Amino acid sequence: xxxxxxxxxxxxxxxxxxxxxxxxxxxxxxxxxxxxxxxxxxxxxxxxxxxxxxxxxxxxxxxxxxxxxxxxxxxxxxxxxxxxxxxxxxxxxxxxxxxxxxxxxxxxxxxxxxxxxxxxxxxxxxxxxxxxxxxxxxxxxxxxxxxxxxxxxxxxxxxxxxxxxxxxxxxxxxxxxxxxxxxxxxxxxxxxxxxxxxxxxxxxxxxxxxxxxxxxxxxxxxxxxxxxxxxxxxxxxxxxxxxxxxxxxxxxxxxxxxxxxxxxxxxxxxxxxxxxxxxxxxxxxxxxxxxxxxxxxxxxxxxxxxxxxxxxxxxxxxxxxxxxxxxxxxxxxxxxxxxxxxxxxxxxxxxxxxxxxxxxxxxxxxxxxxxxxxxxxxxxxxxxxxxxxxxxxxxxxxxxxxxxxxxxxxxxxxxxxxxxxxxxxxxxxxxxxxxxxxxxxxx
Numbered sequence: 001x002x003x004x005x006x007x008x009x010x011x012x013x014x015x016x017x018x019x020x021x022x023x024x025x026x027x028x029x030x031x032x033x034x035x036x037x038x039x040x041x042x043x044x045x046x047x048x049x050x051x052x053x054x055x056x057x058x059x060x061x062x063x064x065x066x067x068x069x070x071x072x073x074x075x076x077x078x079x080x081x082x083x084x085x086x087x088x089x090x091x092x093x094x095x096x097x098x099x100x101x102x103x104x105x106x107x108x109x110x111x112x113x114x115x116x117x118x119x120x121x122x123x124x125x126x127x128x129x130x131x132x133x134x135x136x137x138x139x140x141x142x143x144x145x146x147x148x149x150x151x152x153x154x155x156x157x158x159x160x161x162x163x164x165x166x167x168x169x170x171x172x173x174x175x176x177x178x179x180x181x182x183x184x185x186x187x188x189x190x191x192x193x194x195x196x197x198x199x200x201x202x203x204x205x206x207x208x209x210x211x212x213x214x215x216x217x218x219x220x221x222x223x224x225x226x227x228x229x230x231x232x233x234x235x236x237x238x239x240x241x242x243x244x245x246x247x248x249x250x251x252x253x254x255x256x257x258x259x260x261x262x263x264x265x266x267x268x269x270x271x272x273x274x275x276x277x278x279x280x281x282x283x284x285x286x287x288x289x290x291x292x293x294x295x296x297x298x299x300x301x302x303x304x305x306x307x308x309x310x311x312x313x314x315x316x317x318x319x320x321x322x323x324x325x326x327x328x329x330x331x332x333x334x335x336x337x338x339x340x341x342x343x344x345x346x347x348x349x350x351x352x353x354x355x356x357x358x359x360x361x362x363x364x365x366x367x368x369x370x371x372x373x374x375x376x377x378x379x380x381x382x383x384x385x386x387x388x389x390x391x392x393x394x395x396x397x398x399x400x401x402x403x404x405x406x407x408x409x410x411x412x413x414x415x416x417x418x419x420x421x422x423x424x425x426x427x428x429x430x431x432x433x434x435x436x437x438x439x440x441x442x443x
Contacts, residue, residue, distance in 0.1 A: 005214050005241075006161040006162070006210070006211075006213075006214050006217075007214060007240070009023070010060075010065070013061075013071070014060065019053075019057040019061070019071075020053045020057050020070070020072075020073075020115065021050070021053040021054055021056075021057045023053070023073065024049060024050065024053040024073050024115060024117075027117065027159060030158060031044075034157050034159060037140055038135055038140075038153055038154070038157055038159075039132060039134045039135060040075070040121060040144075040149075040150035040151075040154040040157070041075065041120055041150055041154070042078050042086075042088060042118075042119050042120070042121055042132065043078075043085045044117060045116070045118060048084055048116070049115050049116065049118075052110075052113075052116070053071060053073070053115050055113075056070050056113050059113065065113060066112050066113035067112035067224075068217045068220075069113065069114050069214075069218055069221050071113060071115060072114045072115065072161055072162060072214070072218075073114075073115045074109065074114050074115065074117065074160065074162055075117060075118055075120040075150065075154050075155075075160050076116060076118070076163065077119070077122050077126070077147075077150070077151050077164050077166055078119040078120060078150070079122055079125070079126045079166060079196055079198055080195065080196045080197075081101055081197075082102055083099075083100055084116075085098075085119050086098050087197070089122070089124070089125050089126070089197055090122040090123050090124045090126065090129075090131055090132065091131070091327070091328070092131065092327070093324055099195075101195065102195065103193075103196050104192035104193070104222075105191065105192065105193070105196070105205055105226070106195070107225070107226065108192070108221060108222040108224075108225035108226045109218070109221060111225050112221040112225065114218075114221070120149070120150030121149050121150030122148065122149060122150065123146040123149065123387060124331075125197070125316075125317075125328075126147040126148075126168070126171060126197070127147060127313075127332060127335070128329075128332070128335075128387070129329040129332065130143075130146055130384060130385070130386075130387060131329075133384045134149040134153050134384075135153065136153065136156075136179060136380050136414075137153050137157035137158075138156070138380075138414055139380070139382075142379070142380040142381060142383070143178065143381055143384055143387050143388055144156070144178055144179050144380065145174045145175030145176075145177070145380060145388050146174075146175060146387030146388075147166070147175075147387070148166060148167070148171050148172050148175050148208060149175055151163035151164060151175070152172075152175030152176055152179040152181060152208050153175075153179055155179065155181040155209060155210060156176075156179030156180045157179075158210075161214055162207060162214045162215065162218055164205065164206070164208075164218075165183070165205075165206040165207065165208050166196060166205055166206055167185045167202075167203070167397060168198060168200050168202050168203045168309060168397060169202075169306075169309065169393065169394055169397055170392070170394060170397065172184070172185050172207070172405075173185055173206075173375060173376075173392075173393040173396065173403060173417065173419060174376050174388055174390055175387075176208055177375030177407070177415065177417030178376060178379070178380035178414070178415065179208075179380075180407040181208055181209065181210060182208070182209045182210065182211060182214075182215050182405065182407065183206060183405040183417065184207045184209065184216075184219065184403075184404045184431075185204060185396055185402065185404070186204060186207075186235060186402050187402045187425050187427055188204050188229075188232075188400035188424070189204070189228045189233075190219070190228050190232065190234055190235040190402075190425075191204065191222050191223060191229075191234070191235060192222065192223075192226040192227055192228055192229055194226075194229070199312070200308075200309060200312045201308065201312060201351075202305065202309070202397045202400065205222070207219055211438065212404065212406070212431055212434045212435050212438050213435065215404070216237075216431045217239070217240070217241060219235055220235065220237065221239075222235075223235035223236075236428065237428035237431075238428070241431065242428050242429075242431055242432040242435070244432060244435035244439055245369075245429070245432035245433055246279070246281075246433075246436045246440075247276075247368075247369035247370060247433045247437075248281065250276060250283050250284070250368055250370055251285075251288065251290075251364065251367065251368040251370075251371040251372070252284065252285045252286070252291065252371065252373070253291065253294060253298070253371050253373045253395070253421070254285075254373070255298045255299070255391075255392075255395055256298070256299065256301065256302055256391045257374055257376075257392030257394075257395075258373070258374065258392075260377045260389055260391050260392075261374055261377045261378055261392070262379070262412070264378060264379070265376070265377060265378040265379070265411045265416055268410060269418070272372075272408065272418055273372075276372075288367075290363055290364045290367055291364070293360055293363070294361050294363075294371075297356070297357045297360040297361060298357060298361070298398070301398045302390070302391055304350055304353055304354060304398065305394050305398050307347075307350045308347070308350045308354065310335050310336075310339040310342065311339050311342050313332075313339060314336070314340070317333075317335065318336060321333070321336060357398060357399070358398075358424075361399050361401070362423065362424070369429070370420040370421060370422050370429075371421045372418060373395075373419050374392045374417070374418070374419060375393075375406075375407075375409075375417020375419040376388060376389075376392050376405075376416060378411050378412070378416070379410075379415075380414055392419065393419075396421050399421075400424055401421060402421070402422045402423075402424075403420065403421045403422070404419070404420050404430060404431070405418070406418050406420070406437060408441045420434055
């Protein structure tokens with residue numbers, strides 16, 4: 001995995017030591033070596049990428065880059081629209097579908113000078129069923145996680161410096177943990193997801209990146225050009241990554257994901273807490289009343305999330321099934337049938353439950369620099385038919401708050417993320433803490 005932030009290449013570009021075109025050549029060389037076994041992509045547009053990289057090279061040589069991510073080679077999750085490539089949603093029924101437009105995020109990144117190389121694999125409709133057998137870059141017998149499978153695998157393999165994903169349940173944070181890359185899920189509504197086939201009420205754009213710096217610069221580039229979701233203020237903060245800020249006080253959350261965690265994951269997490277204490281960080285646990293209340297509030301987060309998720313999938317799944325019988329997997333048909341047992345009153349009750357949980361967590365605002373938990377319940381499971389348990393990742397999605405998974409731990413010889421969770425709208429502060437820990441662990 002490339003540990004040097006892409007944004008630090010700027011000085012090398014200015015000095016003429018390398019160029020975005022040369023960086024694209026490195027990407028393509030590594031892709032050609034690894035992709036046959038990795039299977040992270042469903043479509044590539046090499047010619048267009050080369051033309052974009054050449055234009056970026058000319059801008060850097062003229063001293064007029066468009067942004068810190070000018071020339072960065074990216075992959076785009078295959079539920080996010082691209083004008084020059086199909087958007088298949090991980091479904092055979094949608095394979096080859098072309099909408100003829102860029103999503104808001106892709107439009108913004110093209111405006112920022114990024115190089116869009118290809119579309120990365122996703123599970124069916126970014127949900128549960130993996131039609132594409134993408135493999136974990138650290139062990140081909142294991143899942144890369146999902147639903148942002150290809151994006152995480154390509155970054156974790158060191159092919160791409162970053163890629164776009166999405167998250168409703170755990171689709172950015174979990175594959176980042178499994179594949180050994182950074183996964184950043186912003187505050188709900190912080191990045192414009194128009195033109196992405198993920199309309200659910202916890203959906204958000206996610207960033208998979210080699211470093212926290214690259215994740216922030218990508219997010220900032222999008223927000224500065226197309227803002228947040230319509231009606232939301234969007235991500236705020238500097239264009240360049242915020243300065244690292246060592247935390248003084250961190251809270252620990254041990255929720256449903258902790259109950260399911262492997263012994264190795266638990267041991268790695270406890271070692272991380274010891275390391276934080278040795279750094280002089282005050283680490284508070286459930287003896288703290290607010291943390292205890294947050295853990296209690298989030299006790300049924302997984303079940304509640306899936307109830308909300310299912311109701312909101314009545315459309316489009318019902319439309320797919322009506323118009324193209326047999327076009328959705330048995331797993332998604334089960335979700336649809338479960339949703340049809342719900343009433344609108346059931347959905348309203350679920351939303352009220354979510355609002356109450358969010359209020360209880362928000363009571364921690366100002367108490368901690370962040371709360372920490374595991375990035376996943378353990379190492380990536382063996383086999384490709386299941387993308388892993390999302391229990392460790394659901395809380396941040398349900399809460400609508402920013403979270404970042406840093407590949408600082410290990411379990412069973414595989415990467416494992418240390419997850420930091422912040423407060424709604426405080427993404428800049430969370431990234432500053434993440435940068436500090438990243439620097440400490442990689443010193």
